[in-house]
Amino acid sequence: MSDVYVVGVDMTKFQKAGSTRSVSELGARAALMALDDAGLKIQQMEALYCGNLYQASGMVGQRVLQEIGQTGIPVVNVANACATGATAFREGWMAIKAGVYDVVLAVGVEVMGKGLLGGGGGGGGIPKEGLLGSATMPAVFAEAGMEHARKYGTTFEQFAKVSVKNHHHSTMNPKAMYQIETPLEMVMNAEMIAYPNTKLMCSVNVDGAASAVLCSERKLKELGLGKRAVRVRASAMASDPWQERDLVMPDVNTCTRLAAKRAYEMAGCSPEDINLVELHDCFATAELLHYENLGLCKDGEAGRMIDTGEVALGGRVPVNVSGGLLSKGHPLGATGIANIYEVCTHLRGEAGKRQVPNARFGMTHVIGLGSACAIHILEKAN
Amino acid sequence: MAEAAKKPLPVVDFLKVPDGGDPYLEGQKCKQCGAVYLGERAHCSKCGARDSMQATRLSNRGSLYVFSIVHRSFPGVEVPYISAVVDLEGGGTLKGNLIGVEANPEKIELGMPVDVVFKDALGRKDREGNSYVSYFFQPRAK
Numbered sequence: 001m002s003d004v005y006v007v008g009v010d011m012t013k014f015q016k017a018g019s020t021r022s023v024s025e026l027g028a029r030a031a032l033m034a035l036d037d038a039g040l041k042i043q044q045m046e047a048l049y050c051g052n053l054y055q056a057s058g059m060v061g062q063r064v065l066q067e068i069g070q071t072g073i074p075v076v077n078v079a080n081a082c083a084t085g086a087t088a089f090r091e092g093w094m095a096i097k098a099g100v101y102d103v104v105l106a107v108g109v110e111v112m113g114k115g116l117l118g119g120g121g122g123g124g125g126i127p128k129e130g131l132l133g134s135a136t137m138p139a140v141f142a143e144a145g146m147e148h149a150r151k152y153g154t155t156f157e158q159f160a161k162v163s164v165k166n167h168h169h170s171t172m173n174p175k176a177m178y179q180i181e182t183p184l185e186m187v188m189n190a191e192m193i194a195y196p197n198t199k200l201m202c203s204v205n206v207d208g209a210a211s212a213v214l215c216s217e218r219k220l221k222e223l224g225l226g227k228r229a230v231r232v233r234a235s236a237m238a239s240d241p242w243q244e245r246d247l248v249m250p251d252v253n254t255c256t257r258l259a260a261k262r263a264y265e266m267a268g269c270s271p272e273d274i275n276l277v278e279l280h281d282c283f284a285t286a287e288l289l290h291y292e293n294l295g296l297c298k299d300g301e302a303g304r305m306i307d308t309g310e311v312a313l314g315g316r317v318p319v320n321v322s323g324g325l326l327s328k329g330h331p332l333g334a335t336g337i338a339n340i341y342e343v344c345t346h347l348r349g350e351a352g353k354r355q356v357p358n359a360r361f362g363m364t365h366v367i368g369l370g371s372a373c374a375i376h377i378l379e380k381a382n
Numbered sequence: 383m384a385e386a387a388k389k390p391l392p393v394v395d396f397l398k399v400p401d402g403g404d405p406y407l408e409g410q411k412c413k414q415c416g417a418v419y420l421g422e423r424a425h426c427s428k429c430g431a432r433d434s435m436q437a438t439r440l441s442n443r444g445s446l447y448v449f450s451i452v453h454r455s456f457p458g459v460e461v462p463y464i465s466a467v468v469d470l471e472g473g474g475t476l477k478g479n480l481i482g483v484e485a486n487p488e489k490i491e492l493g494m495p496v497d498v499v500f501k502d503a504l505g506r507k508d509r510e511g512n513s514y515v516s517y518f519f520q521p522r523a524k
């Protein structure tokens with residue numbers, strides 16, 4: 001089977017939710033940026049895989065083509081919670097891997113609303129939020145963090161340090177929503193949303209889109225695009241295996257561990273080989289869990305990782321140098337491809353001030369509740 | 383129209399309110415593997431057994447697994463409240479409000495024993511004016 005390469009990839013600057021004219025215009029903008037990055041035209045694309053969550057029934061991929069070129073190619077629209085963009089990318093990867101196409105386009109795009117996600121109710125009777133506990137996302141991920149605290153004594157301060165780090169990283173990323181330093185006291189004293197997550201420990205609702213052009217080895221050579229190409233070494237997914245508490249407590253850990261195991265096996269590498277990671281820090285409490293889930297450290301060592309700066313730029317394995325979902329922003333359907341953009345940019349040596357030196361292998365991770373985990377391992381191609 | 387004497391309705395279908403008896407929680411237990419679920423279902427997603435469910439009365443005793451204190455919620459929802467995940471003795475895990483303890487992380491002990499108690503659903507009524515009975519967790523008296 002052919003190796004699959006990313007030959008073009010880009011993202012829009014993430015902006016305040018509600019600042020976009022339409023989802024199709026935003027998706028089209030990212031698609032054109034990725035095509036320009038590859039030096040290719042829409043007419044050369046053999047299929048489009050489009051990820052979008054909030055308008056999942058709205059044929060967003062076709063509407064993107066209606067903005068930039070209705071060439072008649074097959075379009076697959078994908079929705080998979082916060083793994084939506086990564087799933088669209090993976091569908092394109094799989095089609096090339098299977099030998100069906102040689103070059104395809106993947107787009108992830110989201111126009112977000114404001115305010116709390118989750119816990120909106122539904123069903124008959126009376127509203128359950130605040131009566132049967134909380135189904136809001138900040139609380140759900142607070143509880144996931146408290147499980148780590150229960151096992152290993154992780155503190156509010158350690159969770160808060162994740163936000164300090166990611167906000168610091170984003171000061172070097174002009175495409176992030178925010179470029180502001182947030183010292184520890186500022187994070188810990190921000191409005192408490194759901195203990196232990198303060199407002200600065202919750203990801204930002206933004207509008208954004210990201211896109212990638214994927215191609216086969218044959219096409220890569222034919223087009224002469226090898227110089228900046230990034231090889232997809234692994235594309236792995238998992239759904240949530242049965243867990244005794246999963247009716248009331250989504251288990252982001254088991255699902256991530258399962259996908260990570262598959263990804264490392266497929267790539268034929270180990271966590272020690274990974275030079276940078278973009279992982280799903282939808283809340284500060286979530287990031288620490290994934291250091292362990294992705295094998296970046298042993299179980300129980302995540303607190304140490306954040307305390308010692310091993311996961312900061314300049315550390316052993318920098319995590320979320322883009323600013324992460326906490327500071328770059330989290331447009332749900334775009335996030336999975338935006339992560340891939342960030343890692344590719346480092347592997348190409350084009351990340352400017354936030355460049356991870358000599359990066360050869362990078363990992364991206366997203367997890368959507370419900371649950372869907374998608375992990376990609378990317379490698380500098382030359 | 384609301385009827386003053388009408389019996390309160392259960393907030394979820396796995397809360398049972400027998401005539402003349404105390405409310406209780408009812409789980410569904412897989413006859414093959416023993417996995418416990420909340421609410422009606424046919425098959426077991428742990429072992430894949432079909433039509434294997436049997437109703438089982440859940441314990442009113444449990445221990446606090448984890449919690450979060452919610453300070454920001456939707457309009458009209460009174461804050462703060464403690465969202466708690468509780469493991470019941472004999473199987474079953476439930477999420478609900480933890481009451482009878484200060485909403486202060488230093489006052490809430492992970493693993494502490496709690497009782498499931500049944501009370502009016504914070505005065506919430508549906509469009510027809512029906513009252514509801516809900517379950518809550520409270521620290522067990524020592």
